[in-house]
Amino acid sequence: GDSVTQMEGPVTLSEEAFLTINCTYTATGYPSLFWYVQYPGEGLQLLLKATKADDKGSNKGFEATYRKETTSFHLEKGSVQVSDSAVYFCALMNYGGSQGNLIFGKGTKLSVKP
């Protein structure tokens, strides 16, 4: 079945460091890909998305490019801030089976130190 694998954390960075969180997926067909973020004590929020190959999703300085050839959707940010500390989830939605059903990775906790 469909699945998402993302790098395990926790990831600890200093402020203004470069961030990469790796995400790869296995899916039939042409899924849409997402990054969700969960701040402490809150629910998940959509950070960015890409619905077809070579699309780049971006938001709040974060970017991810849908790479079908490598089945990847790595999250990057050039300069992280303390306020970016959160758990990041990679996810896919495949319409071949269950409409709207998200499949999540296990999450990567990011801590940014001042």
Added chain:
Amino acid sequence: DAGVIQSPRHEVTEMGQEVTLRCKPISGHDYLFWYRQTMMRGLELLIYFNNNVPIDDSGMPEDRFSAKMPNASFSTLKIQPSEPRDSAVYFCASLGLAGGGSYNEQFFGPGTRLTVL
């Protein structure tokens, strides 16, 4: 729109008691999802509804868990009897075209943190 609303935000109960979690989806959304989040297992889909009809409940862990959606604006997740291993954060999410949405984005509620002693 106020977004997805869940209640209560926190619930502490004793083993054996019945627990009912509530969710109000975004108005006009036609899909509703229940998830459970734990440190050990991450995010798990428990069940989801389309137009108030349960579509896939394969993630419901045991018969102690049940979910209903009596109308388009309300859903419940019930655990009876509750056990300590049910302690988790339970999220509700909705999806739909209403309000400028799309079938590409689920909107999550703030979650209910359940502690079973």
